[in-house]
Amino acid sequence: xxxxxxxxxxxxxxxxxxxxxxxxxxxLLSTLGLFVWAAAASGEKSLRRIVDGIRRYAEILExxxxxxxxxxxxxxxxxxxxxxxxxxxxxxxxxYLDGSEEAALxxxxxxxxxxxxxxxxxxxxxxxxxARMEITTAPPQGASALKLTVRLGGRQPVTILAALGGRxxxxxGAR
Amino acid sequence: xxxxxxxxxxxxxxxxxFLSAVAVGAMALIGTSALQVRRRLSQEEIHRQLxxxxxxxxxxxxxxxxxxxxxxTDPVWTYVAGRRGSGMDLTVEDLSSxxxxxxxxxxxxxxxxxxxxxxxxxxxxxxxxxxxxxxPFPSIAAYEPFFSPAVLxxxxxxxxxxNLNTSFEDVLRAVYGARTGDSASAETFQxxxxxxxxxxxxVKKEHLPALLGLYYPQLYPLMNVEPQMNVNFVPEDVLRAVxxxxxxxxxxxxxxxxxxxxxxxxxxRALTTQYLADTVHAKGExxxxxxxxxxxxxxxxxxxRAAGRSLEQVVARLPHETPARFAxxxxxxx
Numbered sequence: 370x371x372x373x374x375x376x377x378x379x380x381x382x383x384x385x386x387x388x389x390x391x392x393x394x395x396x397l398l399s400t401l402g403l404f405v406w407a408a409a410a411s412g413e414k415s416l417r418r419i420v421d422g423i424r425r426y427a428e429i430l431e432x433x434x435x436x437x438x439x440x441x442x443x444x445x446x447x448x449x450x451x452x453x454x455x456x457x458x459x460x461x462x463x464x465y466l467d468g469s470e471e472a473a474l475x476x477x478x479x480x481x482x483x484x485x486x487x488x489x490x491x492x493x494x495x496x497x498x499x500a501r502m503e504i505t506t507a508p509p510q511g512a513s514a515l516k517l518t519v520r521l522g523g524r525q526p527v528t529i530l531a532a533l534g535g536r537x538x539x540x541x542g543a544r
Numbered sequence: 545x546x547x548x549x550x551x552x553x554x555x556x557x558x559x560x561x562f563l564s565a566v567a568v569g570a571m572a573l574i575g576t577s578a579l580q581v582r583r584r585l586s587q588e589e590i591h592r593q594l595x596x597x598x599x600x601x602x603x604x605x606x607x608x609x610x611x612x613x614x615x616x617t618d619p620v621w622t623y624v625a626g627r628r629g630s631g632m633d634l635t636v637e638d639l640s641s642x643x644x645x646x647x648x649x650x651x652x653x654x655x656x657x658x659x660x661x662x663x664x665x666x667x668x669x670x671x672x673x674x675x676x677x678x679x680p681f682p683s684i685a686a687y688e689p690f691f692s693p694a695v696l697x698x699x700x701x702x703x704x705x706x707n708l709n710t711s712f713e714d715v716l717r718a719v720y721g722a723r724t725g726d727s728a729s730a731e732t733f734q735x736x737x738x739x740x741x742x743x744x745x746x747v748k749k750e751h752l753p754a755l756l757g758l759y760y761p762q763l764y765p766l767m768n769v770e771p772q773m774n775v776n777f778v779p780e781d782v783l784r785a786v787x788x789x790x791x792x793x794x795x796x797x798x799x800x801x802x803x804x805x806x807x808x809x810x811x812x813r814a815l816t817t818q819y820l821a822d823t824v825h826a827k828g829e830x831x832x833x834x835x836x837x838x839x840x841x842x843x844x845x846x847x848x849r850a851a852g853r854s855l856e857q858v859v860a861r862l863p864h865e866t867p868a869r870f871a872x873x874x875x876x877x878x
Contacts, residue, residue: 468683
């Protein structure tokens with residue numbers, strides 16, 4: 370609290386604040402404090418939102434890198450008509466990981482956890498609300514690709530389209 | 545200082561400190577993420593550049609110096625050599641002019657010098673059994689027990705079209721069945737192929753629609769009757785083996801001289817189908833050699849490397865397409 374100095378008055382004639390002055394000062398300070406607190410709370414909320422967004426973006430980037438790197442290792446023989454895959458609700462398996470018929474890229478989604486790997490070594494991503502997967506084709510040359518659509522943190526779904534390393538010979542005989 | 549002074553300053557300081565701490569944390573996270581994004585973008589950019597370079601190589605492969613011939617005199621080799629020292633390392637390899645272990649008749653290994661390349665204690669029969677049990681294989685690594693790594697890389701491959709005249713009939717049935725999912729039709733097809741073999745008749749292009757039937761659009765040109773290997777690039781061991789094999793029980797006359805002539809002449813010029821017919825004096829059943837040896841390369845491997853990353857593509861030239869068209873069968877960025 371400030372002490373008002375009335376320098377224009379003669380020495381020894383100093384006066385304190387009146388009750389009204391103190392109440393007004395308190396009210397002003399309280400209002401100011403409230404504003405500061407509200408601003409701080411709002412700032413912290415915004416920062417938290419930004420941080421969450423960044424964290425989510427980093428997670429998506431990591432998921433994207435993992436899915437792409439595994440998809441590249443799927444070497445479907447060119448004499449097959451399509452990649453050999455098995456799809457069931459919440460899981461997808463694509464054979465010929467590293468060119469071996471017995472090895473497969475496996476993606477599964479259970480209880481908010483998305484798992485990507487070869488069954489023995491898997492990368493896990495927590496807090497996934499929804500995940501859908503399928504084998505499709507990707508532009509520009511219609512390469513076989515893995516399409517994974519995930520929803521993280523209640524946001525808009527994100528789609529990852531990762532081309533497989535090996536591709537079946539295209540249908541050109543009908544031309 | 546009066547003890548009552550500065551209470552609001554402390555409040556503001558606490559708030560400012562708290563916000564600063566949160567801001568520093570956020571900035572650190574933003575910094576890490578930005579680095580991650582930058583790394584990813586630069587990776588994408590390198591991938592784009594490598595793919596563009598591979599695309600240019602494919603474009604060059606389509607521009608042969610002589611019609612229907614791929615040879616060491618083609619513009620693609622000048623292009624590849626011209627890119628040296630530019631920060632972009634390019635490699636182009638003919639994959640289909642090596643002997644395809646997925647389809648080869650094992651007699652070719654048994655009755656020629658190629659048998660001597662088998663690892664000690666291994667036989668062509670064992671290779672055939674492995675292929676019948678588990679093949680065909682998408683990776684040459686499956687044949688590692690049978691050959692040394694250097695021989696495997698130099699002389700053999702698992703890439704190439706499936707020639708109906710030179711491929712082992714069990715493999716023809718397996719590929720037909722795998723491609724169409726119709727094992728009954730695959731059996732019928734195998735019987736038809738055996739008919740051609742017993743009549744000692746070559747399958748010709750005009751036989752294909754009837755032989756492949758309803759599945760022709762799925763099977764052609766994957767299965768065809770184009771010469772498998774390019775005489776301009778076929779490895780010496782394989783060339784000698786194909787020339788010395790006793791087709792119909794009889795060797796081609798002057799096969800070693802033909803081999804020497806081919807090896808010398810292909811350094812100087814592009815060898816054409818006419819050259820092949822003039823140099824290799826095949827008669828009767830021996831003309832089967834022209835199903836092995838031709839002048840076109842069908843499958844190429846292109847490797848482009850820059851900034852510590854590499855892109856490997858395997859492309860197949862589609863037969864009888866003008867302008868040249870290629871299908872990408874493998875595309876790996878690492």
